Amino acid sequence: MPTPTGPPALVGKGLREAQGAASAAGYSVVSHDASDQDARQWDADEWTVCFQTSAGRRDGGRPVLDLGVVRVGAPCPAVDGEKPPWPRMPAVTGMTFARAGEALAPVGFRKVEPESAYSDVALPGVADPWKVCFQDPEPGETVEDPQYGTVYLKLAPPDAVCPERPYATLGP
Incomplete structure (x- = not known):
């Protein structure tokens, strides 16, 4: 010994x-x-x-x-x-999807999941220029165990405005 x-x-x-x-x-x-x-x-x-x-x-x-x-x-x-000093969720609404991903990287989320903010508009293969309209978790929320978490970002096309609520329709 x-x-x-x-x-x-x-x-x-x-x-x-x-x-x-x-x-x-x-x-x-x-x-x-x-x-x-x-x-x-x-x-x-x-x-x-x-x-x-x-x-x-x-x-x-x-x-x-x-x-x-x-x-x-x-x-x-x-x-x-x-209690560990878990990070807070940054506000990424208004950013492009690409920029939101950069802002979320330091938090350490396992996955950032894009979704269309409109029920009648499909996401393209690459959604980087689309803008974030809604996010989950909400800005400022404490994010415990981000390495196991997923962020859901609802996106609108670059040339469209964000809807008042998720899953609205863009077309007439």
Whole structure:
């Protein structure tokens, strides 16, 4: 068993990698959900280390590191045990579909789904120049777990005005 010389820096690593590095450095590891959810870490591949503290020794043996972790893709809270600072949905109405996609990229959504704002107008193969009339989620909403979420954008052709409500008809 290696004699610990000092704990390895584990913040930012995946939990499985952190457990291996700690063990190789002579430490045991316990982990806890660093968010306000108190979820169990059944699959070490699904968690990222946000906080690291010393937790004494286990049964007089190896020193223990307590790792505060969040699910992969979640932001670390400012303080261990608080709600993660999830992003807010930006307002993309009025933008072209291409520009809306650029504005949404930093939020980390899994998918941005274009739909026609009109029930009688089909989307073209490439909707980049079409303008966003409606969006779901709404602007300003907190977006939890965006890596699993889909944004729905209802679009109008570049030469048409947005309807008053989704799925209106453009034609007479």
